[in-house]
Amino acid sequence: MSKLKDIKKVVLAYSGGLDTSIILKWLQTELGAEVVTFTADLGQGEELEPARRKAEMMGIQDIRIMDLREEFVKDFVFPMFRANALYEGTYLLGTSIARPLISKHLVKIAEETGADAIAHGATGKGNDQVRFELSAYALNPDIKVIAPWRDWSFKSRTDLIEFAEQHQIQVPKDKQGEAPFSVDANLLHSSSEGKVLEDPWVEPPEYVHQRSVSPFDAPDVATEIELEFLKGDAIALNGKKLSPATMLAALNDLGRDNGIGRIDLVENRFVGMKSRGVYETPGGTILIAAHRAIESLTLDRGAGHLKDELMPRYAELIYNGFWYSPEREMLQALIDKSQEDVEGTVRLKLYKGNVIVTGRKSAKSLYRDDLVTFEDDRGAYDQKDAEGFIRLNALRLRTLAARRRNQG
Structure with a gap:
């Protein structure tokens, strides 16, 4: 004192x-x-x-x-979602x-x-x-x-x-x-921890959930939506332009009604202990699935794989409280650079806790029919080239296999 x-x-x-x-x-x-x-x-x-x-x-x-609300989504949530950030492969970092x-x-x-x-x-x-x-x-x-x-x-x-x-x-x-338990909530998620949730073997009571209907009680008919992206951010829902906070709120409503975004996890806290929590991120769960879908069409393989390698580090920085650290800002610059051509539209079906991608299109698409078709290649790709490609990549493997055979 x-x-x-x-x-x-x-x-x-x-x-x-x-x-x-x-x-x-x-x-x-x-x-x-x-x-x-x-x-x-x-x-x-x-x-x-x-x-x-x-x-x-x-x-x-x-x-x-x-x-x-607008500052929260525009300057914090959306930059984080450009990275597809998940802590320990599960948590969408709503409180963090x-x-x-x-x-x-x-x-x-x-x-x-x-x-x-x-x-x-x-x-x-x-x-x-x-x-x-x-x-x-x-x-x-x-x-x-x-x-x-x-x-x-x-x-x-x-x-x-x-x-x-x-x-x-x-x-x-x-x-x-x-x-019975403690709750933290914001536009991105709600989290519930403590008391009735402390035993990780005991199923959470239904009354714990704050933001979604049970998937078992969700409608028997899928809800189809389209999300439009520009520079990695969602900008329109079903053709209607929305501000960042309005977009997330609308996705929350859609996710809530279809039982989407519930997770029950045991996580490693930065201070050293494990904790069990029940988190609900209905709109965020839709958003990350759609974002990955449009990235699959518009992001180069090398850029996409590098992002995925860096994502756990980026997510951990946010989880541990280092949003204003130079390393997070450096990673953000890299992530934002990768999003320059991440634009287009994703079509999804929401059904009983599931987010199902059914289509994606973009004027910046790297997907080429003439390269992947099983029909006439029309000279775009010579399949004979693959033989040399494979032989070169197999060279070290064949060398190792020959050594093993000689030593045997």
């Missing part, structure tokens, strides 16, 4: 929920600090005015609520990609208001503390960061609730005991 004694003003990432309300009061009572609240609308689907009213009731004079944007605005507001520090509600066991703080330090090396879960003396949720009741902070009925 001694490191916090000189802090007079703090910008708090504030959701209006129980935990961040307790943090707000703790900053006021334990540090005696003036608090500026910052609430980001990232498309989490919650009404944000209650957060404003709660902050007002707790005496906050400077309340910042910002609609960041939101943290650098929140940190960006926390730091900006701190500079505008002359605050000494920023504060977040991430626990000391998770990845988010790392993501928030690495991003903040990358943007302002002198910023002070307060992480109450690492600093305060509370040992349990019971202690938190007692503190809340002492300070007249409303405790929702479902928070009187241990919450």
